[in-house]
Amino acid sequence: MLKLLIVVTGLLLPTLGWAAGGGHTFPQDKIEIDWDDKAAMQRGARTFVNYCMSCHSAAYSRFNRVGEDLGIPDEMVRENLIFTTDVNGEKTKVGELMKITMTPAYAEQAFGTVPPDLSLVARSRGVNWLYNYLRGFYVDDSRVGLGVNNGVFSNVGMPHVLAELQGLQVPKYKTQDDGHGNEREVIAGFDIIKEGTLTKSEYDKTIYELVAFLDYLAEPYKQTRKNVGTGVIIFLFVFLILAYALKKEYWKDVH
Template identity: 85%
Template structure:
């Protein structure tokens, strides 16, 4: 028994340490994604192509496939989601992959590291992390060139590209003591110091929709898979009843 307690305590300890001395892990809100809410994903797709595709690719997806899945006709995809041109200067075709036009060499020079492809980011980071990351940029004058830092991704190389919407915020700190009596400052919240074009709740909704889109990108089959799963269970259940009736019918004369 004592051994089991010991193991349980061992498993819990790291989580305690994390919450006490986690330092820069703010904000830490949860986000609910409704996979059947295509309207949210459409709005997210629009934000994505307007604000993210200039640096990041989503090169596992094609524009028209996204349109088809989210219920956007090809002409609307062309008018509303495609703002890039190909090497000949012609508008990117609707069947093309969602690639950024920025070259890796340029990006590395400009940002120190190339912006990663975001096709699978919702799977590798999780939707909560993304929701907090995109709401977690704050003013930090020590960051030369960028002027911002991020509560969940310290010293990130990405600028606050949504600052015009969110505005600029500064962190509120609290001093905490760890078990050895060492003091450190942790971020416990933010306050807007320069408003953007959106209110806080409008911005939160925009990020919710953007994360919903990124979640769809990472797993385009999630919705279909859920529907197929339910169908299979219903089929098996009906089949079970039929098989039972059939068995009764076959055995009825044997006794």
């Protein structure tokens, strides 16, 4: 029994450590995705194809499926969401998967790592993590070639591709007890040192919409599932009343 306890504690400890480590990341804001706001998801899709799909694919989704789910007609999908070409140099068709042209070998050479497919990232990382990650890039001259670091994903290999929108920021530090009596520096916030084209609240909104789109992408059936769920509950309820009425009818003569 004692042995088992030690093993279990041993297994749990790293997760505790990780959770504590996670507590030092910044920013730590939380969002709630509004699944009824399709317009926000459409704008998020636009940001995604413009700013992310040069490096990241979303290869589990098709352009026209996204259009259908978010209420964008094929013609508009073709004009506003597709910027890639197929092997023959023709514009990618609306029925194609959201793949990218960059090869993994090239990416490896350019970034030292291959940018992961983002189809399921909202599920693996969670929407809050994404929201903070995309707002957490800061100037760090020690990062050769990139010039930035990230408060949520330390020493990340991704450049700050939204710098033109957000501008550039530097961290404000504060000292904090690490729980073992040692003081350590943690990021407490950011100061903008170079304005971008968006204000802070506009940038936050843009990122919220982008994350809302990624959340949709990771679970395109969520809305349908919810609707079906409600339908099933209503059906069961009606059925319960019928069954009860029937039971009364059958037992009427027995009593």
